[in-house]
Amino acid sequence: MTWQALMKEELERLRQADIPEADSDIRLLAMDVAGCTYSTLILRMAEEVTEKQAQRLHAYVTERMTHKPCQYILGTQEFMGYEFATAEEVLIPRPETELLVEEACRIAENWKDTPDGRKRRVLDLCCGSGCIGISFSKLRHGRDLVQLADISDAAIALTKKNRERLQADCAVIQTDLFMQIEGKYDMIVSNPPYIETDEIETLSDEVRLFDPMMALDGDKDGLKFYRNITEQAAGYLKRGGWLMYEIGCSQAVAVSEIMHKNGFAEVTVIKDLSGLDRVVCGKLM
Secondary structure: OOOHHHHHHHHHHHOOOOOOOHHHHHHHHHHHHHOOHHHHHHHHOOEOOHHHHHHHHHHHHHHOOOOOOHHHHOOOEOOOOOOEEOOOOOOOOHHHHHHHHHHHHHHHHHOOOOOOOOOOEEEOOOOOHHHHHHHHHHOOOOEEEEEEEEOOHHHHHHHHHHHHOOOEEEEEOOOOOOOOOOOEEEEEEEEOEOHHHHHHHHHHHHHOOOHHHHHHHHHHHHHHHHHHHHHHHHOEEEEEEEEEEEEEOOHHHHHHHHHHOOOOOEEEEEEOOOEEEEEEEEOOO
């Protein structure tokens, strides 16, 4: 059987299982099996596949038919140009989260050297896979002291794995929000759980069945963690320090109000490429 015939056969299985984006998924899975880019795979369409390759792609597709995301099947996800390892107990890095990293880097570019020559301190709270803090550190070429924090055992283990994988100079702390955090920071970034509890059952099977609930559930109104973090953040931010969040697209007004009530100024909402509200940031005055 050729690659073209195999992919056509397995694509039909995905379509029959009503898998969204089946066409892009079969390309992604086949690329992993073939060990090449899609442009190279196109040139190999007439080549015969080995029995082992056919079995492996079939097994991948069988997993995907359960609505298990490809990122969990393959164990990796690209984010900000870096390849992060994934784990089923930890939220998959999302493309929309890249906007938070980009905005954090933009603000950091305006930082002046500290009088004593010390590095700026940055905290990634609810770090999950570590994609935000590690990407920030890499893009800033290690100019800052970056710490990544999460309560989840799985998230901490995965963040440490990605730290080593990407050779990032970051510290990793297991903590329930600020409980084990010490000192003050120039910036706190966070992509906390923000889905309303009742809304979780309406999400796609890929999210509802496979993403960890503790990384999704933001309580009844989705704002629990924004309140908790913002109310405590003043004790961990230097004056003029920044608090930056990823938000759900309908939460900009509510999160902005929470920040204003807790002493933050210059509160700004940034839209993603789809025109949806995605990041809220403010400066502690």
